[in-house]
Amino acid sequence: xxxxxxxxxxxxxxxxxxxxxxxxxxxxxxxxxDPVWSNFEQATKTFPFLTFLGNTILxxxxxxxxxxxxxxxxAYGFSRIKWPGRDILFYPVVASxxxxxxxxxxxxxMVPMFALFAKVGMVNxxxxxxxxxxxxxPFFVFLLRQFMLQIPADIxxxxxxxxxxxxxxxxxxxxxxxxxxxVVVALFAGVGAWNDFLGPLIYLHNDKLYTLSLGLTYFKxxxxxxxxxxxxASCLVVLPVVVVFLFFHRFFIEGVTLGGGK
Amino acid sequence: MTMKLRHHRGVAKDIRSLLLGxxxxxxxxxxxxxxxxxxxxxxxxLGMTEYSGFGEPEWIGLKNYQELFHDSLFWTSxxxxxxxxxxxxxxxVVVAIVLALAMNQRVREVSTYRALLYIPSxxxxxxxxxxxxxxxxxxxxxxxxxxxxxxxxxxxxLGDTRFSKLAIVxxxxxxxxxxxxxxxxxxxxxxxxxxxxxxxxxxxAWRKFWYITLPLLTPTILYDIIIGVGLGLQVFVPxxxxxxxxxxxxxxxxxxxxxxxxxxxxxxxxxxxxxxxxFLINATVAVITFWSSRYWVNYNLE
Numbered sequence: 211x212x213x214x215x216x217x218x219x220x221x222x223x224x225x226x227x228x229x230x231x232x233x234x235x236x237x238x239x240x241x242x243x244d245p246v247w248s249n250f251e252q253a254t255k256t257f258p259f260l261t262f263l264g265n266t267i268l269x270x271x272x273x274x275x276x277x278x279x280x281x282x283x284x285a286y287g288f289s290r291i292k293w294p295g296r297d298i299l300f301y302p303v304v305a306s307x308x309x310x311x312x313x314x315x316x317x318x319x320m321v322p323m324f325a326l327f328a329k330v331g332m333v334n335x336x337x338x339x340x341x342x343x344x345x346x347x348p349f350f351v352f353l354l355r356q357f358m359l360q361i362p363a364d365i366x367x368x369x370x371x372x373x374x375x376x377x378x379x380x381x382x383x384x385x386x387x388x389x390x391x392x393v394v395v396a397l398f399a400g401v402g403a404w405n406d407f408l409g410p411l412i413y414l415h416n417d418k419l420y421t422l423s424l425g426l427t428y429f430k431x432x433x434x435x436x437x438x439x440x441x442x443a444s445c446l447v448v449l450p451v452v453v454v455f456l457f458f459h460r461f462f463i464e465g466v467t468l469g470g471g472k
Numbered sequence: 473m474t475m476k477l478r479h480h481r482g483v484a485k486d487i488r489s490l491l492l493g494x495x496x497x498x499x500x501x502x503x504x505x506x507x508x509x510x511x512x513x514x515x516x517x518l519g520m521t522e523y524s525g526f527g528e529p530e531w532i533g534l535k536n537y538q539e540l541f542h543d544s545l546f547w548t549s550x551x552x553x554x555x556x557x558x559x560x561x562x563x564x565v566v567v568a569i570v571l572a573l574a575m576n577q578r579v580r581e582v583s584t585y586r587a588l589l590y591i592p593s594x595x596x597x598x599x600x601x602x603x604x605x606x607x608x609x610x611x612x613x614x615x616x617x618x619x620x621x622x623x624x625x626x627x628x629x630l631g632d633t634r635f636s637k638l639a640i641v642x643x644x645x646x647x648x649x650x651x652x653x654x655x656x657x658x659x660x661x662x663x664x665x666x667x668x669x670x671x672x673x674x675x676x677a678w679r680k681f682w683y684i685t686l687p688l689l690t691p692t693i694l695y696d697i698i699i700g701v702g703l704g705l706q707v708f709v710p711x712x713x714x715x716x717x718x719x720x721x722x723x724x725x726x727x728x729x730x731x732x733x734x735x736x737x738x739x740x741x742x743x744x745x746x747x748x749x750x751f752l753i754n755a756t757v758a759v760i761t762f763w764s765s766r767y768w769v770n771y772n773l774e
Contacts, residue, residue, distance in 0.1 A: 211574055212588040218603045218646060219591060221614060225606060237617050280499045287496025293489040299497070306508055308698045308758050309751070314507050317706045317727035318751045321734045321744045322514035323507070328525070345503025376492060405596035407709050412735065423598050427713075437606045444599040451594055459587060462594070463653055470654030470695060 226442035233438050253442035257428040266421045270403040276343035277399035278392050284346045285354030286380050306348035314342035315409040334416055339409045350395045353469040357391035394465030422447045519745030524738040536745040548721050549729040557704035560641045564700050567648045572655035593649035601713040604643055630715055633722035643710040651696050658692045690769040698761055705754050726750050
């Protein structure tokens with residue numbers, strides 16, 4: 211079963227290393243007999259790889275910053291302070307997750323949002339993709355709230371008695387304690403931006419601004435697709451995600467469990 | 473007198489904590505209204521205009537909805553989307569539970585297996601879709617080659633209307649690793665003494681699964697169904713990349729239809745009308761699923 215699941219990634223790598231000749235053999239060779247490493251070099255020449263890589267890194271970094279900052283503050287308000295109506299106002303957060311798990315760009319809201327961003331002249335920039343992430347994401351709010359509810363209330367209470375104000379408690383006491391959950395949000399947000407296709411497709415019209423996800427469409431030409439080069443480029447796009455996962459796999463796995471636990 | 477004073481102090485404190493709470497969640501309030509509530513309502517407003525994306529929207533009342541009603545491609549897209557959801561969501565639940573049971577085995581290499589199952593679910597869908605075009609290639613593809621061993625003749629997966637939707641369903645299954653981990657956590661939370669008691673009563677593995685494991689997984693199944701329906705009704709990327717809606721519109725899903733109308737045909741008002749309907753459908757299905765959960769979800773022993 212594991213073999214089945216990893217097969218597309220394996221096949222991506224094997225195909226990337228095949229020559230045009232080996233590519234058109236049937237039955238397909240299950241590993242490349244004469245690996246053509248230059249496919250990678252040629253793939254990066256088919257589209258402005260470094261520009262797109264830089265754009266994608268910048269996009270992911272901004273989304274990570276916005277997501278960590280905004281969702282931490284919002285989830286703090288939903289978990290560490292007692293106020294009347296708090297738990298009622300949390301219902302719309304949960305309800306939003308179920309329809310808008312793809313956030314902020316999804317097929318239901320994309321048409322009016324595009325019209326709005328077009329009106330204020332923000333189309334063809336990263337603003338429509340990045341700005342919303344600074345205003346909270348229901349799934350991340352849920353995940354962080356779950357985590358911060360587990361931190362004993364006494365810790366905040368003790369600091370309040372010592373005269374600390376809410377912002378001091380948030381940044382000096384809760385922030386360090388919530389760090390594992392914030393790493394999870396940063397990772398999910400970063401990978402989400404890296405993997406985003408629909409957002410860049412709609413909002414980025416100038417090829418200097420393209421992300422790697424749009425870059426892969428360069429391999430689909432009128433003459434068909436050169437699969438070995440496309441797969442070489444795909445490997446380069448997938449590789450960072452796999453590396454990040456291997457480094458932080460504990461956070462990914464705990465994050466998924468935390469986000470799904472109810 | 474003192475009672476009254478104390479009461480006043482209590483109210484003042486409540487108001488202060490309310491304002492403080494609202495201050496902290498204010499980015500969400502702003503985000504909720506601007507990025508969710510506004511576009512949802514705007515869909516219905518914009519849906520009553522004719523708008524090409526340039527100039528000003530022109531008010532035409534319910535004309536888009538009338539047109540939509542007689543538009544066979546809209547109905548095709550809706551049928552395709554439901555076909556996809558009805559196939560992909562239950563299959564996704566079964567696959568995720570099977571994966572979770574497999575990951576729950578006590579073998580030494582389990583963390584490696586877990587990683588291998590999980591990685592495709594965080595790999596970008598657009599890259600997996602591109603990969604699947606090649607794996608499903610009718611002449612050179614790996615998939616048909618493997619099916620050849622079972623004496624199944626070559627299938628033109630993405631070029632045959634009978635199989636194209638199945639191919640898109642297949643892509644979604646590679647994302648099952650994520651939800652499988654949630655099922656795994658639910659499996660681990662089941663108290664072992666339940667199984668011990670069942671063993672004493674002479675229950676076999678299948679009866680234990682059916683009467684203990686499955687009922688205790690129902691809250692996770694509910695979560696999976698609701699998320700899966702939301703993602704399924706809005707499926708876009710695999711169809712856009714692998715088939716662009718073809719062949720013969722067999723993978724023209726509603727989300728793709730919205731995209732094409734708004735961004736390729738310049739029918740923004742019409743696309744907004746479709747988006748509004750898609751929202752209503754999604755919300756209705758989610759509410760019905762929740763409502764039905766009281767009859768089949770087991771919240772005891774949480």
